[in-house]
Amino acid sequence: xxxxxxxxxxxxxxxxxxxxxxxxxxxxxxxxxxxxxxxxxxxxxxxxxxxxxxxxxxxxxxxxxxxxxxxxxxxxxxxxxxxxxxxxxxxxxxxxxxxxxxxxxxxxxxxxxxxxxxxxx
Numbered sequence: 001x002x003x004x005x006x007x008x009x010x011x012x013x014x015x016x017x018x019x020x021x022x023x024x025x026x027x028x029x030x031x032x033x034x035x036x037x038x039x040x041x042x043x044x045x046x047x048x049x050x051x052x053x054x055x056x057x058x059x060x061x062x063x064x065x066x067x068x069x070x071x072x073x074x075x076x077x078x079x080x081x082x083x084x085x086x087x088x089x090x091x092x093x094x095x096x097x098x099x100x101x102x103x104x105x106x107x108x109x110x111x112x113x114x115x116x117x118x119x120x121x
Contacts, residue, residue, distance in 0.1 A: 004102045011106040011114065018078060023069035024085075025050075025095035032090020033066050039088045043081055045070040065092060 013022065024045075028036050033049055040047035050059040050067040059067050072081070082096035104116040 005100050006103045006105065007101045008105050008107070011108045014104060014106045014114075014116065018075040020072060020074050023071050023095075024075070024078065024082060026068040026070065026085055027061055027092040027094075028066045028068055029090045029092065030064070030066055032088075033068065036068055036085070036088055036090055040068070040070050040085065043084060045072050045081065047071070 013019075018024075026036060026040075026047075037047050037049070047068050047070040050069050051057075052059050061067065070081075070085070072078075075081075078096055079098060082094045085091055086094050099118075102118045106114045106116060108114070
């Protein structure tokens with residue numbers, strides 16, 4: 001594991017709880033997309049495969065995997081939902097992580113950057 005894990009993010013995304021407008025993203029092997037979409041729905045999530053902005057079709061990772069964006073009315077149970085989804089066949093990873101970052105660089109709209117170190121409140 002790396003000595004430091006640094007995240008660059010817009011300041012509005014650095015909150016105590018993830019906003020409901022921000023999806024939990026899943027990387028999924030293509031043959032399992034429909035199964036993962038069904039599982040997400042069974043967990044009470046609205047999920048959809050991510051569409052590309054610059055061509056007709058779905059977004060693919062550099063390894064050819066699909067991205068599925070999941071939405072909830074709120075993310076009070078995000079850790080449990082992420083765990084359940086990550087244990088679903090075909091899910092490679094989720095965008096949820098807790099306690100991994102050693103430093104967050106949060107950029108405000110005016111271009112200023114705030115540094116938040118692990119352990120800061």
